[in-house]
Amino acid sequence: MKALVKEKAEPGLWLVDVPEPEIGPGDVLIKVLRTGICGTDLHIRSWDGWARQTIRTPLVAGHEFVGEVVETGRAVTDIQAGDLVSGEGHLVCGKCRNCLAGRRHLCRATVGLGVGRDGAFAEYVALPATNVWVHRVPVDLDVAAIFDPFGNAVHTALSFPLVGEDVLITGAGPIGLMAAAVARHAGARHVVITDVSADRLELARKIGVSLALDVRESTVADGQRTLGLREGFDIGLEMSGSPVAMRDMIANMTHGGRIAMLGLPAEEFAVDWSRIVTSMITIKGVYGREMFETWYAMTVLLEGGLDLAPVITGRHGYRDHEAAFADAVSGTGGKVILDWTA
Template identity: 30%
Template sequence: MKQAQVIKPGILQFAEIPDPTSRVLEDHEILLQIHTIGICGGDIHVMHGQHPFVTYPVIQGHEYGASVLAVGKHVTKVKPGDKATARPQLVCGNCPPCRKGRYNVCQNLRVQGFQAPGAAQKHFVVPEDRIIRVDNSLSYDDIAMIEPCAVGAHASSKTDLEGKNVVVTGAGTIGNLVAQFVQARGAKRVLITDVSDFRLRKAQECGIKYIANTAQERFEDAIKRVFGDELFQVGFEVSGAQPCITDLVANIEKGCDIVLVGVFSKPPFVDLAVVDEHEITIKGSMMYKHEDFELAGRLLSKGEINVKPLVTQRFSFDDFAEAYQLIDNNREICMKIIINL
């Protein structure tokens, strides 16, 4: 069986590995057939040698759409023929956060596709506790999007949104999904910002009503245009760009929450005097928990989250490496690239 491996930065190659169909499954194991794999920013960092926490070779594939081929004798959550995906987090279960149920910030966290082998191969075995059974009406593209959707589901669970005005900075795949979950959870008005018209158009195609290109319109003017005197009560930073966190801190209503999702490549400047004086709460949001995956699957099947406009390109498994060439040359117009197996 062929497995795609990033053997060192810039080089993706196929290796021949044993096919797990030839071994007996443990009682709680599930054999999946992988149909689609999504590529995200984290994968691109691995490919460019810019991921601080991996050692090569890296076997990618942490967001995927699969079907169940076979199950161990005690598996009850899925049966052969079901569509599924799985949460890629390997957690220790023993550290203080794990013992408090906060395994998404496990002190010994390893993520498949980064610090542990991912699913970039035809057949892949996962344990039942991380499986997500999904509605069979979902496409394998949609199922591969459950992982990034779960990031949005988790971030949007970090603060109360009912009736609030919300700004999401950054309209990449993750910002877009955060904004969609924020809308689904009952926010009043949601404004998404970016410096790319392409990405803002995608946001509108996904049903996010208010957009602002902050390369062309001042942030202060955009929030005035959208919220009038009401200002905004929640901010989500999903760009990793300094101007965004600066704008959110400077303009959010006093006493309100900012949730950080974007990863900053260098430590950002945050005016803590304003955070203090305005009693702003800044919260981190790291990946997701199992219930976020399940909510993502449910809202996708109900059509409350629209991921179709986000799939911008697709490649066959054999052409996996070409996907990265395209990304290198066309970063702005590449949102979710799907690899079809």
């Protein structure tokens, strides 16, 4: 089969022939239809410091996908050939304290699809049945392909109650944009998003945010004044990993404000801990999705009319992967999809 492989310890991904994956008794073999390109895939392709420390070559990359089940192991009873599925990309041990307590998203032995084992940038991918999400209701294939990052957005956005709250989102990348859509859909009063990309801020306006701020030209405090907020933001969703963005968020939260932080900083940085303490601000780190509570929430949100179409801005056949990655790395658009049937 064809697959995008990190063959060598150097920049690049290579489209090559590899053997089809084999499945065990509890596994599912899936024919991949669409995949999404993630920031993690960009790190692997560029072979940056994180990738050099994390990835063992050769490796089939990719973890955001939708596909059709073609074969199931003999122990699999609730998934059938022909089912349309996406996959939870965090494979857990099932034996640690958190796994046994039903908190699988906190497993210390998590292995990432397309990071610690061969992934979904291929014509076929194998997964344990326990990591397979069957789409029981109709869903657009492009949207189904990005359930993984959509789950990050939902997990972050729904970390705290949103109804009637004023929400600040720092970072209008694809996950930040999806979080903005979720916050609006979930009943937030105002949703403000910040970035330095005019194109991404325009996407945010299409999603329906209250205010899209280019922080090169306006401050978060300016945004507060524009909306008539007297005491600051109730909820913060930090999606950028930027030290400046995090400090601005803390400075503009109301007393008792709550921050969910998904953006991963490249290095340690200082924040105003006195402000955090005296304003009694809660900061919660978020990683991945709650398995599978977040997946249920994603499906219900889409059934309820949440529209993610504006977030998907690039579509390419898998043989045109170089153009697709160039599109994704530009930092000006939303999600980029690879079609494995083209």
